[in-house]
Structures are given as C-alpha cells and as structure tokens.
Amino acid sequence: MENTQLSFKDRVVVVTGAGGSLGRCYALSFAERGAKVVVNDLGGTAKGSGESSSAADAVVAEIKANGGEAVANYDSVENGEAIIKTAIEAFGRVDVLVNNAGILRDSSFKKMTNEDWDLIHKVHVDGAFNLTKAAWPHMLEQQYGRIINTSSAAGLYGNFGQANYGAAKLGLLGLTNTLAIEGQKHNVFTNAIAPAAASRMTEALFPEAVIKGMKPELIAPLVVSLCAETSQENGSIFEVGAGWIGKLRWQRSAGVSFNPQEELTAEAVAERWADICDFTEYDTPANAMESSAPMMRNLGIKM
Known part of the structure; x- marks a missing residue:
C-alpha cells in the first residue's frame, strides 16, 4: 500500500473534519x-x-481495507486536546496536523447574529488553536512537525454574506504566520491553503459543471507535499483548486514619504493619493521587519 516517493512511514497524521470531501x-x-x-x-x-x-468510522474502515492504519475520533475541534490525546494513545506521537474542519453560517452582515459570528470563530479559529496548542509541545520536543491551516478566498478577498467566515479565515493566516516564525528553529513548519473544492459546504455556491471539475482529490497532493519531511516551505499561503496551484504574497506600493518633522495634514495626504496608490514600483515585505523598513528609513534609521 505504501507509496515510497513521498513516504510518511512511521509518521502520525491528525486530520480534522476527515469524514468526507477534503x-x-x-x-x-x-x-x-x-x-x-x-x-x-x-x-x-x-x-x-x-x-x-x-462519517469517521467509514473513512477508518476504508483505510484499513486498503491495508493502512487509522483510528477514529469524534470530538469537536473545540476539544482539541482530546483529539491529540487520541493520536498519542494510539500511536505514541503526532507529526502532522491538518486543521480542516469547518462549518458555514452565511448571512448578510445586517442579518448576522452573535451566534453566527461566535460559532464560526469557535470552530475555525478556536478549533485550530486548540488542536495546535495540544500538538505543539509534542512537535517541539521531537523537533519535527508539519501543520496546515485552512484559509479561504473569502478571507483573502471577502465575500458577500461571509463576514464571519472571512474574518475567521484571514485570522487563521495570522496564526499561520506567527506559528511559522516560532516553530522554524524546531523544524516545525506551518503553512496555509485556500482551497476551492466541491463539498457539502460549497455545492450550493457553484454550477454543476464547476462542481464536477473542483474535485477534492485535486487539493490533497498539495497538502501531502507541504507536509513531507523534505518540504522546507514555511509561513506560506497557497490558493488551490481544479488542478491549479498558486502561491500568494503581500505586494505594497512604493508609497510616499512625508517629512516626519513637519505637520502632516489630511489635505496633504489627499493631494498625494494617486502616488500613494501607485503600484508602478512595489515591494513584497515578507515579515514585520521588512514591513517597517520604509518607515524606519523615513526616520533616518538604517536597518
């Protein structure tokens, strides 16, 4: 059964929301x-x-029927510690964590309830936090780990009726960025994906022809590749779907420098608005230090 090209032999993988689709x-x-x-x-x-x-039992049975090893866990991601405990008790370690579980509570912002907002964050953001918090010490101790967080185009770009979902999904990118920084020296790498795939959550959003082409099987190869021992990718976000994969990065205009020793007025900002928003020249800051570089230069501080 084992594919030896990118082998996960002796590795323990936890996948949330693994009862169907992705x-x-x-x-x-x-x-x-x-x-x-x-x-x-x-x-x-x-x-x-x-x-x-x-749902979980069916997938476990499918894996075992193919000669693999798997155990089921039925806990909510709000109880992440129990899910990781299952991995430790069954297999003695945890090497890979895929934070995939999610729900939808779509509503226009005008009609959105506190429950709609809170439940989305409990599952997506708190769920990823709880799982990762429980797995983190094991990964640090063994000096190895791979974590995948699931973002979304709704978080990257916004989408009508998904203020709650979009906020949570972009929040997961912030979590990913910091985990990548803190885990890197311990060989614990964290990345995020924004997948577009047919599922029970998306089947009502796209035409049938699109749904047929957006097979979840076309997402898995990226996740497996990012979680391989040979992968050194860390702190990145990828959009993926329908057989296409692309990496995203922040792009920032060259901007405008005003004299920090002089009064800055709203009128002065408005006058230079076209220049502030001009992307003819741009940079691609990859971290907070690079982000602050032009501000420091404007103060005469070399970095």
Missing part, C-alpha cells in the same frame, strides 16, 4: 503513503449542528 481525501492520501492517521469528525451538519460517528 478531509477524507487527505486522510486517504496520507494513509496510502504509510502514515498512521487519526480521522477526526464530529459528524455534524454543515452549519454545525448534530453529531455522528458514522
């Missing part, structure tokens, strides 16, 4: 390459209600 494809792909997999799925609806063990 999560199922991730779990199967890792298992095919020799990983021991914790298949987590609460078994609830796309809106976060209800629970069932059948």
